[in-house]
Every structure is written in C-alpha cells, then in structure tokens.
Amino acid sequence: MAEDRNTHVVVVGASGFVGRxxxxxxxxxxxxxxxxxCSSHRDDLRNFDLRTDRILDILPDxxxxxxxxYVAICGGIANVAACSRDPxxxxxxxxxxxxxxxxxxxxxxxxxxxxxxxxxxxxxxxRYDESTPPSPLHEYGKQKAAMEDYVxxxxxxxxxxxxxxxLSADCRERHLLSEWLERVRENRPLECISAESFSPTAAxxxxxAILRLMEGGHSGLFHVxxxxxxxxxxxxxxxxxxxxxxxPIIRRGPEYFGFAxxxxxxxxxxxxxxxxxxxxxxxxxxxxxxxxxxxxxxxLLV
Numbered sequence: 001m002a003e004d005r006n007t008h009v010v011v012v013g014a015s016g017f018v019g020r021x022x023x024x025x026x027x028x029x030x031x032x033x034x035x036x037x038c039s040s041h042r043d044d045l046r047n048f049d050l051r052t053d054r055i056l057d058i059l060p061d062x063x064x065x066x067x068x069x070y071v072a073i074c075g076g077i078a079n080v081a082a083c084s085r086d087p088x089x090x091x092x093x094x095x096x097x098x099x100x101x102x103x104x105x106x107x108x109x110x111x112x113x114x115x116x117x118x119x120x121x122x123x124x125x126x127r128y129d130e131s132t133p134p135s136p137l138h139e140y141g142k143q144k145a146a147m148e149d150y151v152x153x154x155x156x157x158x159x160x161x162x163x164x165x166x167l168s169a170d171c172r173e174r175h176l177l178s179e180w181l182e183r184v185r186e187n188r189p190l191e192c193i194s195a196e197s198f199s200p201t202a203a204x205x206x207x208x209a210i211l212r213l214m215e216g217g218h219s220g221l222f223h224v225x226x227x228x229x230x231x232x233x234x235x236x237x238x239x240x241x242x243x244x245x246x247x248p249i250i251r252r253g254p255e256y257f258g259f260a261x262x263x264x265x266x267x268x269x270x271x272x273x274x275x276x277x278x279x280x281x282x283x284x285x286x287x288x289x290x291x292x293x294x295x296x297x298x299x300l301l302v
Contacts, residue, residue: 123264
C-alpha cells in the first residue's frame with residue numbers, strides 16, 4: 001500500500017504498453033491517479049496530445065493541490081523510424097514540449113519520472129551501467145539523452161529510468177513475444193538482427209520497480225531491466241522450444257532492414273544500482289515465456 005494516500009500520480013501515455021502496466025500497478029497500490037491518452041478511446045483516461053495540449057488544462061483541482069505528486073512520462077513519439085524521418089517535428093514533441101510539461105507541473109510540486117531507453121548508448125559494449133556516458137546513434141536516442149540531461153540537471157528530485165526490451169506474459173498485448181507467436185501461427189520464420197542483444201524485462205516488473213523508487217523517495221538515474229542479457233536469436237530459440245515449434249530462425253545483418261540511421265546492437269543494462277536501492281526483482285526470462293505460452297494456450301481453447 002502506498003505510504004501516503006495523498007500522493008497524486010499523473011501518467012502521461014497511460015494507454016501505451018509500459019504506461020498501462022504502470023497505471024494498473026499504481027491503482028492497485030492505492031495511489032490517486034490520472035492517466036492520459038492521445039489516440040486510444042478508454043473511458044478511464046483523459047485525452048491529452050503532447051503535440052498541442054497543456055497538461056494543466058486537463059487536471060482537476062484536486063491534482064493541483066497534492067501533498068506529494070509525480071508525473072510519469074511514458075508518452076511521446078517512440079518510433080525510431082518516425083524520429084529519423086522528421087527530426088525537427090519529433091524533437092518538438094519529445095524534447096521541447098516534454099520539458100514544457102515538466103515545467104508546467106513543477107510549479108505545483110510534481111516530480112518527474114522520465115522513461116528513457118537503452119538507445120541512448122551506441123551498443124558497442126556488452127553491458128551498460130549508469131556510469132556510462134550516453135552516446136546515441138540515432139535521432140530518437142539523441143532526444144532521449146537530451147531529456148535525461150534536462151531532468152537530472154535541472155529538475156530537483158527527478159527520476160530517470162532506462163528500459164531495454166519490454167515484454168509481457170499477456171498474449172493480447174503487442175510486444176516481441178506476441179509478434180513471434182503470430183509468426184508461428186502463420187508458419188513464417190523468425191527473422192533476427194545478427195548479434196543484437198538486450199535485457200528482456202516484464203512490463204509488470206518495471207511498474208513494480210517504479211513504485212519502489214517512489215515509495216523509497218529515490219531520485220536520479222536508474223536502469224530498470226532484468227539482469228539476464230539475451231541475443232535476439234537465442235531468445236527466439238528459447239521461445240520456439242517452449243511453444244514446441246521447429247520454425248527456422250533467420251539471422252540478418254542490420255543493413256537488410258534498411259534503417260535510415262544506425263541502431264545499437266547491444267542494449268543490455270546492468271540494474272545493480274536499482275536492485276541495491278530498492279530490492280527489486282525481475283521475472284526470469286524462461287518463466288516469462290512459459291507464462292506467456294500458458295496464457296496463449298488458454299486463449300486458443302476459448
């Protein structure tokens with residue numbers, strides 16, 4: 001249960017993958033929450049477009065006089081290719097307007113929890129901890145690095161969390177495992193970028209870690225990811241073994257996919273700092289896939 005029932009949390013981008021899990025975890029823990037959406041149509045979320053809207057225009061009076069308050073920023077333009085195609089337009093949303101959002105709420109005592117990414121690194125190391133300086137390769141990573149610097153240097157009490165590859169045991173959600181299951185059902189091979197590696201992490205575990213950071217009064221930069229690093233093709237092999245498929249795995253170089261900008265090949269994160277500070281634990285990857293497959297099989301029987 002939350003330490004302070006008067007804590008208010010605004011989740012920007014609460015209809016997205018990570019935001020949805022975070023909002024659900026906050027509500028289960030007794031926080032007063034307000035979630036926003038841009039293009040979905042959930043009755044329990046408020047409409048808010050980071051491109052054009054101001055956050056104070058949609059907040060009820062109670063959220064303007066909180067005892068403790070956070071704004072979790074999960075929204076924005078998260079598509080790497082879209083940022084490459086329109087660097088100026090995406091930067092307006094992901095940097096300029098996001099800074100404005102933080103500033104608007106800071107006047108009312110809100111501390112930001114900014115969701116960043118392992119894409120702030122160039123992918124040349126085997127594992128990254130918080131002491132490694134950002135070295136982004138593409139526009140999206142550069143925008144994330146700019147926001148990290150802003151929150152950490154300009155916003156007292158701000159939190160920046162970096163994520164790697166986010167998965168879920170829910171087969172109805174759109175993520176890597178559900179995409180692979182779709183290929184299995186269509187009898188299509190799994191295509192993997194050669195030598196790509198990451199930290200597969202359950203979205204529910206990320207939400208639980210954020211709550212621990214809040215309740216512990218922490219601030220600063222934290223990697224929020226399972227400690228297990230996987231190459232994409234090894235994860236695909238594990239996935240196919242669990243679901244009982246003999247589909248081939250095709251490994252291709254990054255050039256095959258025609259990316260407009262280079263992508264980092266390694267996004268494995270070291271979350272030792274988080275674990276030491278909060279005691280957070282992460283679901284083992286094998287268990288996560290087994291839970292996913294159990295859920296999928298139940299769905300097939302309905």
